[in-house]
Amino acid sequence: MNTACPSCDTKLAEDPDFCPYCGHLLIDGTEAHCKNHSTKAGVGVCIICAEPVCDSCAVRRKGRTFCPEHGNVHVEREWALVYESSDISDAELAKEVLTEAGFTVVGRDFTPIGYVWDGAGDSAFSRSNLNKRAKIFVHLQEYDPATEALNEWAAGK
Ligand SMILES: [Zn+2]
Ligand SMILES: [Zn+2]
Ligand SMILES: [Zn+2]
Structure with missing residues (x-):
């Protein structure tokens, strides 16, 4: 498998659920519920803890997704x-x-x-x-x- 992330164009070696570089979700958000809200669909994945986050939890910086807990990680x-x-x-x-x-x-x-x-x-x-x-x-x-x-x-x- 040799796909690229549709969001950041990083080459993805396998067939992951999300891009580990930018946190772009590659599966349906209803299959990846927010780490803080078990009923809300994920809109991305925190690139630090690899947990999905919903629309209100997602912290976006330079095209990359973080959870609130990791929102300030440099x-x-x-x-x-x-x-x-x-x-x-x-x-x-x-x-x-x-x-x-x-x-x-x-x-x-x-x-x-x-x-x-x-x-x-x-x-x-x-x-x-x-x-x-x-x-x-x-x-x-x-x-x-x-x-x-x-x-x-x-x-x-
Ligand atoms: Zn990406
Ligand atoms: Zn996190
Ligand atoms: Zn949430």
């Missing part, structure tokens, strides 16, 4: 911001915690100047020079479990 492409800090060593620790817990993690900033915390060209100097916060992203649908892992880590610190 996303970039297929990544969700799970942690940020101005303290690089703190961010490094958080990243280690997530990596050890099995999450795929990127530490970077998606600004047009292409600042990359991971990888070549980065240095303590460039960081302080740009006065950037270290940002840690995980895959969209790993946001909740990753947040939970970080909360456990913070509680045990």
Whole structure:
């Protein structure tokens, strides 16, 4: 199966019920009732928790759908911001915690100047020079479990 999402044109590998990139519903809304209103038809799916939302619950940002709970999660492409800090060593620790817990993690900033915390060209100097916060992203649908892992880590610190 090699279809594309009719809303955002992302290639869909299988035959999913919704587009994981933008939350466009690919089945009838009556088969995907709102996570908060069990009788209301879904109009989209939250790209963070993968739960359907109805017309009054859906939060739309840049053509993508979120539930009210995840309406403020910062996303970039297929990544969700799970942690940020101005303290690089703190961010490094958080990243280690997530990596050890099995999450795929990127530490970077998606600004047009292409600042990359991971990888070549980065240095303590460039960081302080740009006065950037270290940002840690995980895959969209790993946001909740990753947040939970970080909360456990913070509680045990
Ligand atoms: Zn889509
Ligand atoms: Zn959600
Ligand atoms: Zn609802």
